[in-house]
Amino acid sequence: MNARPARNLDSANIVGHFIDGNEIADDNRPQPITNPATGEVTRHVAMATQETVSNAIAAAEAAFPAWRNTPPAKRAKVMFRFKALLEKHADEIVALLTNEHGKVIDDAMGEFIRGVEIVDYACGIPELLKGEYSKNVGPGIDSWSEFQPLGVVAGITPFNFPAMVPMWMFPVAIACGNTFILKPSEKDPSAPLFVAKLMKEAGLPDGVMNVVNGDKEAVDALLGDVRVQAISFVGSTRIAEYIYTTGTKNGKRIQALGGAKNHAIVMPDADIDNAVNALMGAAYGSCGERCMAISVTVCVGDDTADTVVGKLQDRLRDLKVGNGNDASNDMGPLITKAHFDKVKDYVDIGVAEGADLVVDGRDLSVEGHENGFFLGPCLFDNVMPGMRIYKEEIFGPVLCVVRVDSQERAMQLIDDHEYGNGTCIFTRDGEAARYFADNIKVGMVGINVPLPVPVAYHSFGGWKRSLFGDLYAYGPDSVRFYTRRKTITQRWSSGGVREQAQFSFPSNR
Numbered sequence: 433m434n435a436r437p438a439r440n441l442d443s444a445n446i447v448g449h450f451i452d453g454n455e456i457a458d459d460n461r462p463q464p465i466t467n468p469a470t471g472e473v474t475r476h477v478a479m480a481t482q483e484t485v486s487n488a489i490a491a492a493e494a495a496f497p498a499w500r501n502t503p504p505a506k507r508a509k510v511m512f513r514f515k516a517l518l519e520k521h522a523d524e525i526v527a528l529l530t531n532e533h534g535k536v537i538d539d540a541m542g543e544f545i546r547g548v549e550i551v552d553y554a555c556g557i558p559e560l561l562k563g564e565y566s567k568n569v570g571p572g573i574d575s576w577s578e579f580q581p582l583g584v585v586a587g588i589t590p591f592n593f594p595a596m597v598p599m600w601m602f603p604v605a606i607a608c609g610n611t612f613i614l615k616p617s618e619k620d621p622s623a624p625l626f627v628a629k630l631m632k633e634a635g636l637p638d639g640v641m642n643v644v645n646g647d648k649e650a651v652d653a654l655l656g657d658v659r660v661q662a663i664s665f666v667g668s669t670r671i672a673e674y675i676y677t678t679g680t681k682n683g684k685r686i687q688a689l690g691g692a693k694n695h696a697i698v699m700p701d702a703d704i705d706n707a708v709n710a711l712m713g714a715a716y717g718s719c720g721e722r723c724m725a726i727s728v729t730v731c732v733g734d735d736t737a738d739t740v741v742g743k744l745q746d747r748l749r750d751l752k753v754g755n756g757n758d759a760s761n762d763m764g765p766l767i768t769k770a771h772f773d774k775v776k777d778y779v780d781i782g783v784a785e786g787a788d789l790v791v792d793g794r795d796l797s798v799e800g801h802e803n804g805f806f807l808g809p810c811l812f813d814n815v816m817p818g819m820r821i822y823k824e825e826i827f828g829p830v831l832c833v834v835r836v837d838s839q840e841r842a843m844q845l846i847d848d849h850e851y852g853n854g855t856c857i858f859t860r861d862g863e864a865a866r867y868f869a870d871n872i873k874v875g876m877v878g879i880n881v882p883l884p885v886p887v888a889y890h891s892f893g894g895w896k897r898s899l900f901g902d903l904y905a906y907g908p909d910s911v912r913f914y915t916r917r918k919t920i921t922q923r924w925s926s927g928g929v930r931e932q933a934q935f936s937f938p939s940n941r
């Protein structure tokens with residue numbers, strides 16, 4: 433299928449595709465994969481053509497009828513075996529994550545474990561697919577609703593969680609009886625490909641799980657193909673909106689999760705040391721490349737702000753930045769040189785806009801890793817809502833502190849922002865916390881919890897321009913997203929009694 437002879441590049445070092453149970457070698461438009469800690473090109477990844485994507489869709493379509501009719505308990509058995517294989521290969525997967533994404537090894541393990549938790553959830557699919565039944569909706573008439581798989585569904589995923597975000601999608605989609613095509617980020621494709629291949633080892637029939645690597649050409653091929661019933665997307669808001677508008681216009685079911693600018697409010701009565709600890713991890717963990725990262729801290733009152741900023745400055749002096757493979761480091765590099773330049777430019781912009789850069793990470797050099805994409809942590813104080821560094825998603829180790837004089841003003845800022853992914857409040861006041869949780873216009877809310885990422889049996893999603901679509905990722909919403917309700921009403925005539933024709937609308941009058 434679309435295999436091409438390698439030209440100048442060693443084909444063993446090109447990440448290809450996984451279609452119909454086979455690894456497909458391909459050297460079409462190979463793009464470099466870089467280890468962000470060293471700046472070295474480690475491998476290349478093929479960019480699928482429309483023809484390659486079409487082959488993957490054909491394989492998924494062919495596999496659908498048998499998989500759809502496989503009892504959910506048997507599908508669950510594949511998931512149990514898949515989970516065991518994931519755990520067996522955990523260290524290899526985590527190493528792939530760190531070498532291509534750059535995140536520190538412990539953080540990579542955290543990502544991996546949160547992904548496996550979705551597999552746990554998918555193991556319960558017989559229970560999750562139980563329908564709804566009503567006996568005697570009319571005389572001798574019973575009715576039930578069941579949830580049928582859609583067919584071929586696809587997932588398009590971002591660079592920042594190369595293993596976890598694909599696992600937000602395909603375990604539940606496949607457990608529901610669909611067949612799947614994953615298009616991972618071209619920046620770190622090795623871990624998702626490795627994970628997908630384990631599904632075959634777990635006993636999944638060929639064609640049920642497929643991976644096509646690529647870029648816009650592959651994405652547009654998925655969006656334009658009538659055989660694809662639904663697409664889950666996670667990435668930036670600009671592309672999420674494009675996927676949603678194009679996909680829905682083409683008659684597909686779409687959930688498209690976008691970018692974020694997550695605010696944490698620190699109230700004057702908060703346990704400030706705990707809040708600062710929480711902010712350190714939430715703002716600078718994974719180099720700020722998390723859609724749930726806290727990138728704005730709104731301090732209520734100048735005293736609160738002075739204390740928070742002072743303590744953050746102290747803590748940031750000791751933050752260790754370096755190769756993610758060294759477990760003693762707190763923060764690794766940014767994903768690519770281009771992203772490094774973009775984040776650094778934002779820091780320059782913030783300075784030009786008049787915010788106070790109280791911790792400047794721009795001149796960091798990591799010994800022995802001079803070509804890595806390392807930016808030290810940056811902290812801005814006195815950020816104003818009109819500034820670009822406040823309005824736009826930076827997606828790097830840059831925390832903006834905004835000073836306000838009341839909880840109402842802090843909440844107004846959050847409500848006025850275009851994004852509504854996550855938020856949190858630090859306080860000891862239950863009434864303030866309850867008011868916040870009840871009223872704030874954000875999809876995922878923490879109370880003294882900085883990264884309120886829902887566990888696998890809840891669902892994940894933001895409000896406003898952080899999500900296009902109605903249903904959240906994973907958890908109960910994903911079972912609804914990957915299935916179609918069918919309601920069946922049944923009567924068996926008893927005793928050979930013939931019904932008379934009825935011309936009025938059926939009712940229990």
Ligand code: NAD
Nearest residue numbers: 589590591616617647648651667668671689690691692723
């Ligand atoms: P991205 O939007 O650049 O890429 C995401 C996916 O879309 C990739 O697979 C990519 O190949 C594809 N893509 C890129 N450009 C495209 C185009 N022009 N047409 C079609 N497809 C295209 O995002 P990224 O840089 O990989 O990831 C970071 C972004 O993802 C951030 O904005 C972050 O907030 C967001 N994100 C959101 C969530 C969430 O749950 N809301 C989770 C993780 C990441």
